[in-house]
Amino acid sequence: MKITIELKKRKIPIVKIDKSLNKYDNIVLFPDKLEKANEMLRKVGLPKQWTNEKHHS
Numbered sequence: 001m002k003i004t005i006e007l008k009k010r011k012i013p014i015v016k017i018d019k020s021l022n023k024y025d026n027i028v029l030f031p032d033k034l035e036k037a038n039e040m041l042r043k044v045g046l047p048k049q050w051t052n053e054k055h056h057s
Helices: 002-009 019-024 031-044
Strands: none
Touching: none
C-alpha cells in the first residue's frame, strides 16, 4: 500500500501528455480497422445498455 499512498500525496502528475500529438486530432490513423468496426456495428448493432440510455447533450 506504500505505492498507493505515495501516488495520492504527489503534487506533480506522473503522466505527461505530449502536446505535439494534437496534430493527429480528427485524423483516422487506421481506416481499415475503422471500416471493420463500422461494418460490425451495422450487422450487430450497439449493446442494449447503450441504446436504452437517454443521451444528454
